[in-house]
Structures are given as C-alpha cells and as structure tokens.
Amino acid sequence: MACCVLGVILVLAAFMALPGQAGNGASLTVETELALAGKGYYYRAWGDSCYSCIYCHANIDEDKLDDGYWRPGSSLWNSAARTSYYNGAYSGEGILPLARSVNTCVVAFLQTDALNLGDERMQALLAYIRSISPDDTASPVKITRATKAPEMDGDPRRGEKLFAASCVLCHRDKGILPKLGFKADSALVLAKIRGMKVPDNAKGEFEDGYPPMPFFSMERLSDQQVADILAHWDYMSFIQEQAIQGEIAPEESAVEMLIDTTDAEAESHKDTPAEAEPAAKDH
Numbered sequence: 209m210a211c212c213v214l215g216v217i218l219v220l221a222a223f224m225a226l227p228g229q230a231g232n233g234a235s236l237t238v239e240t241e242l243a244l245a246g247k248g249y250y251y252r253a254w255g256d257s258c259y260s261c262i263y264c265h266a267n268i269d270e271d272k273l274d275d276g277y278w279r280p281g282s283s284l285w286n287s288a289a290r291t292s293y294y295n296g297a298y299s300g301e302g303i304l305p306l307a308r309s310v311n312t313c314v315v316a317f318l319q320t321d322a323l324n325l326g327d328e329r330m331q332a333l334l335a336y337i338r339s340i341s342p343d344d345t346a347s348p349v350k351i352t353r354a355t356k357a358p359e360m361d362g363d364p365r366r367g368e369k370l371f372a373a374s375c376v377l378c379h380r381d382k383g384i385l386p387k388l389g390f391k392a393d394s395a396l397v398l399a400k401i402r403g404m405k406v407p408d409n410a411k412g413e414f415e416d417g418y419p420p421m422p423f424f425s426m427e428r429l430s431d432q433q434v435a436d437i438l439a440h441w442d443y444m445s446f447i448q449e450q451a452i453q454g455e456i457a458p459e460e461s462a463v464e465m466l467i468d469t470t471d472a473e474a475e476s477h478k479d480t481p482a483e484a485e486p487a488a489k490d491h
C-alpha cells in the first residue's frame with residue numbers, strides 16, 4: 209500500500225506540472241483534450257456497473273441552473289476548487305484529495321478497481337472536473353447522513369415532482385434500472401433513500417444483481433422532501449392496489465372510486481346545513 213501511494217505521488221508531481229504551464233500553448237491543448245476525454249468518462253459507463261458520474265453528480269452550478277434533475281451526490285461544479293471532500297475525510301492542497309474522492313465512487317459505485325493518478329481515465333476525469341471549476345476556492349460540501357424517519361407529514365403533490373427529479377433518472381423505462389412499481393413497503397423506500405438498514409422482511413420488487421443505490425444526504429433531500437416522496441409513494445401504492453382489486457371487481461376501479469367519493473362528498477355537503485341544527489340542539 210505504502211509503495212502504491214508513493215507511486216501515485218510521483219505521477220502526481222509529473223501530472224501537476226500540466227495546468228501550471230498556462231503560458232505554454234501546447235500544454236493548454238493537452239489539458240483541453242484531456243478534459244474532453246474526461247467529459248466522455250463522466251457521461252459514459254465504463255466500470256463493472258452501469259453507472260457513470262452523471263447519474264449521481266450534476267456538472268452545472270446548481271445555485272443558478274437546473275437541468276431537471278436533483279441527484280443524490282452534490283454537483284461537481286467547482287469541486288476542484290474545494291480543499292476538503294467527504295466531510296474532511298480527504299483534504300489538503302493539490303489534486304490528491306479530489307483524486308481519492310473520485311476513486312471512492314469509482315470503487316463503490318462504478319465497481320471497478322481504484323485508478324492510480326497515472327491512469328488515463330483518472331487524468332482525463334480530473335482535467336474535466338478542473339474545466340468545470342472556474343473559481344479559485346469553493347467551500348466544502350456538507351454531507352449529513354439521516355439516521356431516522358422524517359417526523360412530519362408529506363404532501364404527495366410535491367412528492368410527485370421530487371420523485372420525477374430525483375428518482376426517475378435511474379428508475380425508468382430503458383433506464384439503468386427497472387421502473388419502480390410502487391409495490392415495495394414504504395419502510396424499504398425510506399431505507400433506500402437514506403442508505404439506512406433495510407428492515408427485515410420488508411417487501412421489495414427488484415431481483416438481486418444491481419449496483420448499490422446511493423443515499424441522499426440531508427442536504428440533498430430534507431426530511432420534509434423525503435416525507436413528500438413517501439406520501440407520493442403511498443398514494444401511488446394505493447392507486448395500484450385499487451387497480452389490482454379492479455381486475456377482480458372491475459366496477460370498483462380507482463377512477464370510479466374517486467368519482468364516487470367526490471359525489472358522496474358533494475351530497476354530504478348539501479346535507480350539512482340541514483343536519484347541523486338538530487345536532488347542535490342535542491347538547
């Protein structure tokens with residue numbers, strides 16, 4: 209291990225010379241070419257899993273731009289300007305802390321061997337990340353793991369939008385994963401979103417053999433947002449359940465039930481004023 213780290217540092221010294229030579233047109237071109245190759249590695253799956261970086265990390269300034277998705281990992285915009293990663297697990301000057309952070313995801317999510325700094329893919333990825341880091345300094349990202357279920361109620365309408373932004377990038381038709389069928393227990397859904405222990409006997413819907421799902425930190429999805437997603441999930445499960453029952457008793461389809469409820473409510477509202485008076489007199 210020690211000799212491997214030394215090798216990495218030596219290659220690093222050679223590699224770090226590149227961006228420093230800004231006055232030299234030739235090295236700028238090398239840097240640009242590397243960055244372009246790195247963009248390819250950012251978008252393309254090349255490990256043993258089907259993941260690429262873009263599934264989990266935006267490459268834009270999320271404070272100003274929106275590409276329609278809200279991913280589990282923080283945006284890597286300006287990330288080369290940070291000097292501390294993973295809550296301080298990797299920190300210091302130079303490119304090494306960033307390279308180690310990249311490797312953490314390469315191993316955990318792309319599911320392939322860590323890349324040493326001399327590896328063409330690592331060089332290219334780092335060049336690309338530098339190319340999307342315009343500032344000299346940037347504050348570290350905070351990553352807080354949730355340890356318990358949200359305590360507030362959720363709003364299924366907000367949850368539907370959050371679900372579309374945060375879940376369907378991976379879970380969709382012809383995506384890297386099957387679409388979610390709203391059949392899993394919500395305790396399992398919560399455990400998946402937060403990266404918590406899956407409760408024993410929780411009902412799921414997927415077969416084994418997929419890479420791990422990344423967790424969403426409290427900074428990426430607040431407790432309220434998770435509550436909203438779970439409320440959307442429960443609502444969709446309910447609709448699903450009604451539809452399944454509908455196969456047995458077609459007259460009780462979800463749509464008809466909803467219409468029935470609306471009518472019943474309208475009826476009861478009509479009756480309310482008349483009923484209100486006698487009820488009040490009883491006391």
Ligand code: HEC
Nearest residue numbers: 259260261264280281282293294309310313317349351422
């Ligand atoms: C399956 C999801 C997933 C994939 C794929 C993935 N990452 Fe990550 N990555 C995460 C999560 C989750 C974190 C920690 C939470 C956060 O960044 O907010 C993280 C953290 C990082 C960090 C540290 C951020 C910081 O400032 O602390 C870097 C750098 C990084 N990833 C780079 C990459 C690169 C480059 C790739 C592609 C080779 C990649 N990741 C692929 C999920 C992923």
Ligand code: HEC
Nearest residue numbers: 263374375378392396397400401412413414418419420421
């Ligand atoms: C970066 C890709 C990615 C994103 C984004 C993502 N998931 Fe997943 N999810 C996975 C993978 C991979 C699996 C299968 C492996 C596993 O269970 O860990 C999975 C599994 C699941 C399961 C378990 C299915 C079962 O029954 O076994 C649920 C539920 C789930 N995801 C819900 C969500 C929700 C809700 C969101 C949005 C908040 C979301 N996922 C976002 C990748 C993702």
